Amino acid sequence: MRSLLVSILLLSVFTLQLSGQTTLGVKAQTGNAWLTFPDGFVIEAYDFRIPHWGYSIEVFRQLSPKLALGVAPGYVRRGSEREIGFINGFGPRFRAQLYLNYVELPFYLKFKQRLGGRFSTFAQTGAGLSYLTGGYREVETFNVGNPPPNENRPFDFEGVDENINRLDFGWYSSIGFSYRLGPGEVAISADYYHGFVDFNPFEPLKNRTWAVGLGYAFRLGKKEG
8 A cells, every 4th residue: 555655746746847738647456367377277267357447547647649658556456366376285185266466557659540530549557566465365265065165265475475576577568539518528448468477486376357448538737838
């Protein structure tokens, strides 16, 4: 949470120093999240996805009529329906679902093209860092006489989970349409995240998400010229 507050503070300082050719927006997204798994590891008819959601603030500075540079601090849920490498052997068997909460700070280059009237299309891509602030495993037990209910186990970064990579780095991409409404624009997008850092240093497990996003942005100050 402290990392999120620092990001918002830095964004506020950044925004105050921008000119009128700047847009400020908010965005929410929902979709699926999953982790990659090792080569050769296959479970037929098994879905590794969990519900994904995220919220962000987007600030873009115009570089030209069609290009803009931006930053979008946010808070997202990632994870996987199954954690490869979690304790699983003879006797009682366990399966863990991962629910990972990250603060993130991606930087984007955005291309926008007017289609006529109030409609535009856009594409944005870039890279950024994420930091795992918390989350939990939902653990399910098998092969026991009276299985207990699913148990939520919060991460212990000072103990059993000290080897988890809390820092992630990945590539962000979005395409969508926007529509002028009121003082700003409402936008709908298709979003994809491709992480490059292994969540578990002992297994090739990398974050992936796809989502549909909905946002609203307005211009700060008056249009120059």
